[in-house]
Amino acid sequence: MKITLVGNGRMGQQIAGIVGASDNHVIHKVLDVSDAIEAGSFEGADAIIDFTVRDAFLGNYKALVASGVPVVVGTTGWDDVMPQIAGEVNAAGSSMLYSANFSLGVNIFFRTLRETARLIAPFEQFDIALSEQHHTGKADFPSGTAIKAAQEVLNNNPRKRTIVRELEDGRKLRSDELQVASIRLGTVFGVHSAIIDSESDTIELTHTAKNRTGFASGAVRAAEWLAGRHATSPGFCTMDDFLNDLFSA
The missing domain is CATH 3.30.360.10 (Dihydrodipicolinate Reductase; domain 2)
Known part of the structure; x- marks a missing residue:
């Protein structure tokens, strides 16, 4: 997969390191919280992984959804608006997986x-x-x-x-x-x-947690799963959906 990272903090850098060591995926682009983000920013990507902060995510999520690229979100602190955003994801036929923790x-x-x-x-x-x-x-x-x-x-x-x-x-x-x-x-x-x-x-x-490796590798695995089901089963989902599918396989 070609993965676009949104967020270049500690988690973003950890994910970039894991992807860089992989034979299966590459980092397509890295966007930081200060970058102007629109739907076209994700052209050519197979998946997006977002680890930013609440304000940045709320400012960017409409562009993430409009891009049509499956989005894995590890940014926390937006539970109060999650039902609204989940509705927008479902209505747009996009795919988004949220987890407070991917370990x-x-x-x-x-x-x-x-x-x-x-x-x-x-x-x-x-x-x-x-x-x-x-x-x-x-x-x-x-x-x-x-x-x-x-x-x-x-x-x-x-x-x-x-x-x-x-x-x-x-x-x-x-x-x-x-x-x-x-x-x-x-x-x-x-x-x-x-x-x-x-x-x-x-x-x-x-x-x-002993380090951030478990969080980062879990987010990459979630992105693989989400990209694989996007064409047939788009929508808003959580880590529970991913794990239920994994455990039932």
């Missing part, structure tokens, strides 16, 4: 958390909270991965209904609230944890 390990963590949240749901003695740690340059707070993990809990445990990121002074956490705590520290790549607690025991699920 296979993180996605196994999500599926383990999903099952754990379901298993503890009938037992009121078990409470659950989430935490995440990232480097001090991380823009969104909590991380998109932590928000995805929280949504897995809410979808599978009816005792938790809302996400709480911070508590006002003097207010206690309600039993139906799921706390998501964030720490920004040094150069931490990413640590996500679910803590399940009762009077008798504690269960902890933790994923620790």
Whole structure:
């Protein structure tokens, strides 16, 4: 594939390195957040991989969709407008795959958390909270991965209904609230944890990223999958769609 990268930060450079070492793909073009981007900017590309920031992505997504080239998006922090953008992708007959985290390990963590949240749901003695740690340059707070993990809990445990990121002074956490705590520290790549607690025991699920290689290689694999299905099954999808297809093969 000829891949156009949007974003030349740490993740973009990591993806460029992986593609450069591959015999199957090449970097067609690299566009940075300061570049003027329009649909024609992606002419000749087989896939687009976007790792920028919220404002840049929201300014560029219409051009990404209009290009007709399959787009893999790792930019986070736009969950509030995702239904609208997904609708525009579907209406245009384009293809876009979004994930807060392309690491296979993180996605196994999500599926383990999903099952754990379901298993503890009938037992009121078990409470659950989430935490995440990232480097001090991380823009969104909590991380998109932590928000995805929280949504897995809410979808599978009816005792938790809302996400709480911070508590006002003097207010206690309600039993139906799921706390998501964030720490920004040094150069931490990413640590996500679910803590399940009762009077008798504690269960902890933790994923620790050692480097960015897993994120970058996952994004390239997602681009391969999305480009392969674009002609017959366009539309907006997520990492779950990719993994469901992979696991059912």
